[in-house]
Amino acid sequence: MLKDYSILIGGEAGQGSRVAGLIIAKLFNHLGYHIYIYEDYQSLIRGGHNFSQIRAAENGFQSRKEKDDFLLALDERTLNLHKKNLSEKGIIIFNSDKIDARAVRGTAQGIGLPIQTIAKEMGGIPIMANTALIAAFAKVIGIEWDVLEQVFKKEIKKAIDLNLKIAKRAYELSQNLLKIAEVGPPPTTLLLTGNEATALGMVKAGLALYFAYPMTPATSILNYLARHENDFKSGVIQPEDEISVVNMALGASFAGAKSAVGTSGGGFALMVEALSLAGQSETPILIIESQRAGPSTGMPTYNLQGDLNFVLSAGHGDFPRFVIAPGDAEQCLSYSGLALNLAWKYQTPVILLLDKDVSENTFTVNESILAMLKPEKPLLWNKKGDYKRYKITKNGISPLAFPGEKDAIIKATSYEHDEFGITDESEGVEKMQEKRLRKFGTMEKEVEKLPAIKVYGNKKANKAIVAWGITKGAAIEAAENLGIKLIQPIIIEPFPKRQMARALKGVKKLVSVEINASGQMAKVLEQNGIKVDGKILKYNGRPFLAKEIKEKLKNLL
Amino acid sequence: MKEDLDTYCQKTWCPGCPDFLILEALKKAVLTLVEKGTAKENIVFTTGIGCHGKTFDYLNLNSFYCLHGRSLPVSQGIKLANPDLKVIDIVGDGDMYNEGMSHLIHAAKRNSDITVLVYDNRNFALTVSQFTATSPKGFKGSSSPEGNIEEPLNPLELVLAAGGTFIARGYALKIDQIKDLIVQAVEHKGFSFLEILQPCITFFDNRQFYQERIYELKDHDQSSKEKALAKIREWDYKNGQGVKIPLGVFYKIEKPSYNELADVRRPTF
Numbered sequence: 048m049l050k051d052y053s054i055l056i057g058g059e060a061g062q063g064s065r066v067a068g069l070i071i072a073k074l075f076n077h078l079g080y081h082i083y084i085y086e087d088y089q090s091l092i093r094g095g096h097n098f099s100q101i102r103a104a105e106n107g108f109q110s111r112k113e114k115d116d117f118l119l120a121l122d123e124r125t126l127n128l129h130k131k132n133l134s135e136k137g138i139i140i141f142n143s144d145k146i147d148a149r150a151v152r153g154t155a156q157g158i159g160l161p162i163q164t165i166a167k168e169m170g171g172i173p174i175m176a177n178t179a180l181i182a183a184f185a186k187v188i189g190i191e192w193d194v195l196e197q198v199f200k201k202e203i204k205k206a207i208d209l210n211l212k213i214a215k216r217a218y219e220l221s222q223n224l225l226k227i228a229e230v231g232p233p234p235t236t237l238l239l240t241g242n243e244a245t246a247l248g249m250v251k252a253g254l255a256l257y258f259a260y261p262m263t264p265a266t267s268i269l270n271y272l273a274r275h276e277n278d279f280k281s282g283v284i285q286p287e288d289e290i291s292v293v294n295m296a297l298g299a300s301f302a303g304a305k306s307a308v309g310t311s312g313g314g315f316a317l318m319v320e321a322l323s324l325a326g327q328s329e330t331p332i333l334i335i336e337s338q339r340a341g342p343s344t345g346m347p348t349y350n351l352q353g354d355l356n357f358v359l360s361a362g363h364g365d366f367p368r369f370v371i372a373p374g375d376a377e378q379c380l381s382y383s384g385l386a387l388n389l390a391w392k393y394q395t396p397v398i399l400l401l402d403k404d405v406s407e408n409t410f411t412v413n414e415s416i417l418a419m420l421k422p423e424k425p426l427l428w429n430k431k432g433d434y435k436r437y438k439i440t441k442n443g444i445s446p447l448a449f450p451g452e453k454d455a456i457i458k459a460t461s462y463e464h465d466e467f468g469i470t471d472e473s474e475g476v477e478k479m480q481e482k483r484l485r486k487f488g489t490m491e492k493e494v495e496k497l498p499a500i501k502v503y504g505n506k507k508a509n510k511a512i513v514a515w516g517i518t519k520g521a522a523i524e525a526a527e528n529l530g531i532k533l534i535q536p537i538i539i540e541p542f543p544k545r546q547m548a549r550a551l552k553g554v555k556k557l558v559s560v561e562i563n564a565s566g567q568m569a570k571v572l573e574q575n576g577i578k579v580d581g582k583i584l585k586y587n588g589r590p591f592l593a594k595e596i597k598e599k600l601k602n603l604l
Numbered sequence: 605m606k607e608d609l610d611t612y613c614q615k616t617w618c619p620g621c622p623d624f625l626i627l628e629a630l631k632k633a634v635l636t637l638v639e640k641g642t643a644k645e646n647i648v649f650t651t652g653i654g655c656h657g658k659t660f661d662y663l664n665l666n667s668f669y670c671l672h673g674r675s676l677p678v679s680q681g682i683k684l685a686n687p688d689l690k691v692i693d694i695v696g697d698g699d700m701y702n703e704g705m706s707h708l709i710h711a712a713k714r715n716s717d718i719t720v721l722v723y724d725n726r727n728f729a730l731t732v733s734q735f736t737a738t739s740p741k742g743f744k745g746s747s748s749p750e751g752n753i754e755e756p757l758n759p760l761e762l763v764l765a766a767g768g769t770f771i772a773r774g775y776a777l778k779i780d781q782i783k784d785l786i787v788q789a790v791e792h793k794g795f796s797f798l799e800i801l802q803p804c805i806t807f808f809d810n811r812q813f814y815q816e817r818i819y820e821l822k823d824h825d826q827s828s829k830e831k832a833l834a835k836i837r838e839w840d841y842k843n844g845q846g847v848k849i850p851l852g853v854f855y856k857i858e859k860p861s862y863n864e865l866a867d868v869r870r871p872t873f
Binding site: 450 | 645659666682688707722866
């Protein structure tokens with residue numbers, strides 16, 4: 048049987064459970080496991096309840112396991128909330144400075160360690176209690192001290208000697224209960240959140256400037272790029288609001304800098320007027336929209352895939368756009384690079400549609416993708432004759448030039464215009480509209496050449512489910528388990544009609560699985576003439592477990 | 605060279621509109637800047653939406669015809685992408701003081717190295733005259749037939765408070781004065797703000813009002829914030845009798861611009 052573990056670590060906000068979870072994930076990765084970390088936190092800074100749920104599996108499943116094998120509790124609330132979800136042979140490792148051993152007794156095997164006292168006695172600060180907890184857990188699952196030391200040295204940048212002292216003490220006090228098997232060399236050692244991968248993908252594709260106003264769950268793209276500004280050499284700007292964010296980015300693109308912006312649904316709503324400007328002025332821009340539970344402020348730190356229909360139709364007037372929705376960090380890496388290049392190739396907005404769990408959860412990522420991403424050169428002016436920013440061409444794409452170019456006047460405009468960019472309200476404007484429509488036709492052809500749709504599970508099955516974004520992870524598990532097919536649309540606009548028809552060949556029954564209240568992907572499919580036989584929807588802000596999909600499918604298929 | 609700055613587009617401003625005069629002043633200023641060594645291809649202007657915006661169609665220079673109220677962010681994005689460019693942002697009063705006010709405050713606050721020219725005719729003219737933030741109380745427009753009930757704001761005072769490092773005011777009918785102020789504003793390192801009082805001869809013809817009150821600032825200490833504020837407050841944009849309206853440079857100080865401080869990557873093409 049394939050090895051597959053779930054470790055839940057939780058505590059109050061500020062106790063550092065997220066970072067501790069990441070180090071535990073790296074320990075398992077060191078033993079050869081694929082990693083997926085689900086992050087659950089509330090919109091507060093101190094107190095409350097945060098947890099990370101780590102899935103360490105040989106086969107790389109990217110969804111939460113229904114039962115936890117290990118529960119690491121920094122506070123009593125974690126224990127009380129999650130002990131019911133512990134598997135039969137599950138083990139609890141708990142902070143005995145905060146939790147009475149009696150609370151654990153009778154429910155499962157438990158090991159309590161005074162991790163705060165250990166950290167304090169060794170001369171550490173309170174947050175270092177996490178180090179003690181990780182070490183205690185490593186001992187329980189049979190990880191050699193040398194391996195633990197190696198991982199700590201790699202992951203902890205500050206006060207490593209002190210941390211190792213604390214770890215050693217906790218390791219000695221803990222006890223060994225089992226041995227997690229090494230399953231081979233790590234499949235990849237690159238562990239990234241979707242947001243980190245998105246940032247890296249853009250950088251590799253030549254991102255010059257990133258503009259953003261903080262908004263969960265897109266904020267960590269801004270923070271990550273700012274933290275690495277010197278390594279990446281991509282400028283990071285935080286303007287006064289999202290309206291300024293998107294307009295600044297359009298100014299930067301007009302002047303020749305590859306620019307991108309990032310936000311969530313509410314911020315994107317503020318950007319919509321300028322989205323239409325990007326369409327009319329044919330200014331390249333990449334907009335990252337990481338969905339969170341709406342409408343309005345909704346549940347800022349929880350997820351719903353509720354903005355698909357919005358991003359597809361946002362903006363007044365007709366103009367072409369791409370909408371691309373990756374479902375994990377690896378896809379974020381490759382598709383964000385592609386998205387930035389597409390924006391420049393077609394001089395039009397590209398929306399990279401993420402969701403809270405794709406953005407903030409951690410995934411193992413195939414490192415070889417990094418080398419495959421390159422900045423592509425857009426169509427540039429050949430410097431012959433008079434420059435016309437909106438030259439009518441067969442494929443709808445007009446060559447670019449930028450201010451500073453000698454012998455060219457570059458005019459970009461929000462008004463309908465002639466080839467030079469001068470305002471035109473004559474009946475002849477249809478020619479310019481048709482140029483942009485031809486561009487959309489060229490984009491449609493391009494999409495069919497790209498990996499717009501991915502198929503998983505039993506590819507010959509006549510029953511299929513459609514899932515996108517984070518829902519893809521649990522859906523793969525359900526599909527493989529039931530022997531059916533899973534179709535993941537990644538490029539949604541222009542809609543990949545031919546690829547979808549191929550994926551649907553032989554399919555007699557189709558069910559859409561989404562975390563929103565109305566079935567937004569199902570609507571998109573129906574608009575494209577695809578009959579959807581059923582919908583499995585969940586809208587409590589948490590992504591699906593494979594089991595939930597399986598059970599509901601039994602009634603529908 | 606002069607012809608170079610004209611386009612083939614037919615001008616549709618009202619006959620006699622001072623916008624024609626500001627356009628002449630702007631062209632003269634561009635020629636002066638070019639004579640002084642700025643490459644013409646390195647001059648870019650942006651516009652908002654309103655009568656002022658038509659300058660986009662009439663002036664043959666690199667330019668971006670932006671959204672109403674949103675040209676300041678576009679200008680700052682252009683400057684961030686290519687610091688060699690001189691960016692002139694042409695806006696109207698409704699455009700800047702109504703729709704885009706937050707951008708004005710923040711651009712001044714961060715001392716972005718761009719120039720803002722406000723064509724302040726003190727009403728929304730292109731939509732057939734409604735009141736704006738600088739329309740006087742009692743202004744009768746198509747949305748305020750009984751007279752506007754709001755007091756106007758003093759935009760210069762606001763920009764001074766926000767952190768602008770070059771603040772000036774001119775009068776549209778004085779072409780050479782406007783030209784000189786534009787050149788000074790563009791040459792200023794940091795956020796430069798030029799408010800141009802522009803009679804709207806169709807909807808708000810206040811030529812006489814201005815001509816009776818305007819005077820040139822003389823022996824004024826441009827480096828003093830207090831003195832700038834005192835001069836700025838001489839006229840509060842109301843219709844008062846006996847007030848005088850100073851013109852010229854109220855405030856000019858040297859301070860590192862946002863673009864000097866922001867170390868960002870250059871374009872890749």
